[in-house]
Amino acid sequence: MVIDELKNVYLFKHLPEEKLKKLEEISKIKNYERGQVLFFEGEKPENLYILLEGKIRVYKTTFKGIEININQFGPVSLIGEYANFEKVPYPATAEFIVEGTALVINYKKFEENFLKDAEVLFSLVKSLTNKIRMLNRFIESTVVLSAEARIAKLLLESKEIFEILKHYQIASFLNITPETLSRVLSRLKKNKIIAVSGREIKILDPEKLNKISKDEMLI
Amino acid sequence: MVIDELKNVYLFKHLPEEKLKKLEEISKIKNYERGQVLFFEGEKPENLYILLEGKIRVYKTTFKGIEININQFGPVSLIGEYANFEKVPYPATAEFIVEGTALVINYKKFEENFLKDAEVLFSLVKSLTNKIRMLNRFIESTVVLSAEARIAKLLLESKEIFEILKHYQIASFLNITPETLSRVLSRLKKNKIIAVSGREIKILDPEKLNKISKDEMLI
DNA sequence: ATATTTTTTTGATTTAAATCAATGATATTT
DNA sequence: AAATATCATTGATTTAAATCAAAAAAATAT
Numbered sequence: 001m002v003i004d005e006l007k008n009v010y011l012f013k014h015l016p017e018e019k020l021k022k023l024e025e026i027s028k029i030k031n032y033e034r035g036q037v038l039f040f041e042g043e044k045p046e047n048l049y050i051l052l053e054g055k056i057r058v059y060k061t062t063f064k065g066i067e068i069n070i071n072q073f074g075p076v077s078l079i080g081e082y083a084n085f086e087k088v089p090y091p092a093t094a095e096f097i098v099e100g101t102a103l104v105i106n107y108k109k110f111e112e113n114f115l116k117d118a119e120v121l122f123s124l125v126k127s128l129t130n131k132i133r134m135l136n137r138f139i140e141s142t143v144v145l146s147a148e149a150r151i152a153k154l155l156l157e158s159k160e161i162f163e164i165l166k167h168y169q170i171a172s173f174l175n176i177t178p179e180t181l182s183r184v185l186s187r188l189k190k191n192k193i194i195a196v197s198g199r200e201i202k203i204l205d206p207e208k209l210n211k212i213s214k215d216e217m218l219i
Numbered sequence: 220m221v222i223d224e225l226k227n228v229y230l231f232k233h234l235p236e237e238k239l240k241k242l243e244e245i246s247k248i249k250n251y252e253r254g255q256v257l258f259f260e261g262e263k264p265e266n267l268y269i270l271l272e273g274k275i276r277v278y279k280t281t282f283k284g285i286e287i288n289i290n291q292f293g294p295v296s297l298i299g300e301y302a303n304f305e306k307v308p309y310p311a312t313a314e315f316i317v318e319g320t321a322l323v324i325n326y327k328k329f330e331e332n333f334l335k336d337a338e339v340l341f342s343l344v345k346s347l348t349n350k351i352r353m354l355n356r357f358i359e360s361t362v363v364l365s366a367e368a369r370i371a372k373l374l375l376e377s378k379e380i381f382e383i384l385k386h387y388q389i390a391s392f393l394n395i396t397p398e399t400l401s402r403v404l405s406r407l408k409k410n411k412i413i414a415v416s417g418r419e420i421k422i423l424d425p426e427k428l429n430k431i432s433k434d435e436m437l438i
Numbered sequence: 439a440t441a442t443t444t445t446t447t448t449g450a451t452t453t454a455a456a457t458c459a460a461t462g463a464t465a466t467t468t
Numbered sequence: 469a470a471a472t473a474t475c476a477t478t479g480a481t482t483t484a485a486a487t488c489a490a491a492a493a494a495a496t497a498t
Contacts, residue, residue, distance in 0.1 A: 062363050063434040070358070082351050085344065091355045121340035125304065128347040132301050135354040136310045139289070143361055144281050147485065167446065177486060182447055215282040366455065386476065396456060401477050 002029055005103065009050055009076055011123040019114075026109040031101050038079065038094040038102065045083040045090055048107045051075050054100015060092045068142075068175055071134045075100070078127040084111075085124075145215055147176045151184045152213035155194065155203065163199045187219050188212075221248055224322065228269055228295055230342040238333075245328040250320050257298065257313040257321065264302040264309055267326045270294050273319015279311045287361075287394055290353045294319070297346040303330075304343075364434055366395045370403045371432035374413065374422065382418045406438050407431075 002024045006012050012023060029052070032038065038049055041060060056073045070092055073079060083090045084107040114120045141150050154161065154174065161170060171181040188194045193209050195202040203209055211217035221243045225231050231242060248271070251257065257268055260279060275292045289311055292298060302309045303326040333339045360369050373380065373393065380389060390400040407413045412428050414421040422428055430436035 060358070060363060068362060082348055086348050086352065088352070091359075115341070116337055118335055118337040118340055121337055121344060122334070125340060125343055125347060128344060128351065129301055129305050132347065132350055132354065133305065133307070135351065135358065139279070139354065139358065140310075143287060144279060166444095178446070179448085179487085180485060183485095186447080385474095397476070398457085398478085399455060402455095405477080 002027065002103070005029065005052060009052075009103070011050070011078060011120065011127070014119045015117075019117075022113055023105070023110075026113070027103050027105040029101055030104050032096045032099060034096055034099045036096050036099075038096070039090045041091065041093045042089045045080055045087075046107060048081055048084050048105040048110055049079040049094075050103040050105070051077045051079055052101045052103055054096055054102075055098035056094050056100075057097045058092045058094050067172075069173055070138050072097070072173075078124075080107075081124060081127055082131060142175060145213075147174070147180050148184050148187075148219065149213050149215040150174050150176070151181060152188075152209050155188075155201065156206070156209055156213055159201050159203065162201050191219050193219070221246065221322070224248065224271060228271075228322070230269070230297060230339065230346070233338045234336075238336075241332055242324070242329075245332070246322050246324040248320055249323050251315045251318060253315055253318045255315050255318075257315070258309045260310065260312045261308045264299055264306070265326060267300055267303050267324040267329055268298040268313075269322040269324070270296045270298055271320045271322055273315055273321075274317035275313050275319075276316045277311045277313050286391075288392055289357050291316070291392075297343075299326075300343060300346055301350060361394060364432075366393070366399050367403050367406075367438065368432050368434045369393050369395070370400060371407075371428050374407075374420065375425070375428055375432055378420050378422065381420050410438050412438070 003020050006015075006020050006023055012020065015023070032054065038056065039045065039047075051073055052075050054075070056077075056079065058070045058073065059067045060070060061067050073094075079094060079102075080090065082088075141153070145153070151174065154170070165173070167181055168178040171178040174181070185194070185196070188209075189196060191208075193203070193205045193212070195204055208217065212219060222239050225234075225239050225242055231239065234242070251273065257275065258264065258266075270292055271294050273294070275296075275298065277289045277292065277298075278286045279289060280286050292313075298313060298321075299309065301307075360372065364372070370393065373389070384392070386400055387397040390397040393400070404413070404415070407428075408415060410427075412422075412424045412431070414423055427436065431438060
């Protein structure tokens with residue numbers, strides 16, 4: 001039942017039963033395969049989405065066709081609220097990278113029925129500040145930090161990812177080329193800041209790595 | 220009177236008199252000189268600001284000391300709401316580039332008294348989506364577009380600015396060096412896409428300039 | 439186990455923009 | 469008007485990272 005799912009979504013937790021019923025009327029649950037797109041950059045928004053399962057990658061495309069990863073979302077996330085609220089085209093593309101399900105809400109009807117509710121608004125504020133944090137992090141890593149610092153940061157924050165993803169996937173996630181990733185890793189190895197055995201990475205010199213991650217030090 | 224100013228701020232327009240009184244209690248109006256800083260990047264937030272007069276530049280600083288301009292704000296703008304709401308350090312520095320005044324609101328008290336009001340929340344949502352638009356525009360121009368495209372875009376959108384600001388100020392605004400600005404302008408001149416007489420710029424070939432502004436064409 | 443495909447690494451080259459340095463123009467002050 | 473300071477342009481060099489190309493290593497299929 002849609003309604004049972006809705007109760008688990010923070011945005012709607014507090015809503016009384018009749019409001020939930022209304023919400024159910026204006027939304028539906030949809031399944032998405034890996035690679036399927038929730039919405040494209042530039043598209044006119046009609047629906048609000050709540051990611052219930054799976055994983056979504058949000059990216060922008062340059063004229064040259066390069067995809068710039070902005071963020072990834074896991075469940076439960078509100079997606080598309082900015083474009084809908086502002087009535088502007090989606091600023092980026094949202095694509096499932098792990099198959100999942102989403103609640104698809106007709107925004108126009110949502111606006112009419114729910115946008116006067118202080119608690120829904122509060123949740124919306126939370127979701128929007130979350131987007132701001134995400135954009136901020138993106139700017140910090142892409143504009144403020146060098147490729148080297150970004151790699152160091154990833155190593156400090158979640159080096160397990162190197163055991164899960166292929167290098168070319170990590171590179172894409174960091175918006176760098178696999179060649180650059182490879183070169184930086186081998187420089188880190190040569191300088192005994194990390195050690196690599198198979199897929200596993202060991203951090204030998206966390207202080208230096210930390211400095212590199214802040215662009216306070218070059219290798 | 221502070222209260223009269225408050226009535227002119229969209230965020231508070233709808234508030235009843237007694238609420239405005241309360242707001243007056245928890246806030247004060249302050250004047251700022253050109254160059255004065257409202258808050259620094261990394262600082263713990265305590266106040267919410269509403270820019271009533273003047274102009275503010277928001278920028279991030281890299282480790283190398285390069286200042287990256289994110290946005291500029293004119294009156295009336297709500298500033299600092301994200302950091303306060305999320306209780307995270309200010310993500311950027313806000314500096315007056317034109318002297319002005321700001322309403323300084325104690326956020327803790329604001330939260331207690333106003334954050335349950337649906338209309339205030341709605342305005343907050345509006346302000347936050349505005350920030351998202353601004354960050355988006357920043358990403359679009361800095362990460363997605365080349366220096367050349369950014370200059371072309373500025374020429375199309377507000378070439379008057381070349382009559383007001385010095386080239387090094389425009390360059391700083393675009394996060395490029397004056398040398399790059401100079402070189403791109405002279406290339407545009409050489410290709411008869413623009414003509415420059417004194418401080419004034421005339422656009423001779425808007426179509427080409429438009430293509431350049433989207434990185435669809437190189438010069 | 440060998441062959442094939444995919445991924446990673448290495449090396450050489452290119453690129454866009456910054457930096458460095460010097461010169462040329464414009465403003466401002468004296 | 470001359471002197472000085474500020475700003476803009478030009479040329480040469482550097483830089484970080486991308487690109488191109490090929491080899492090496494690892495994973496997968498036969």
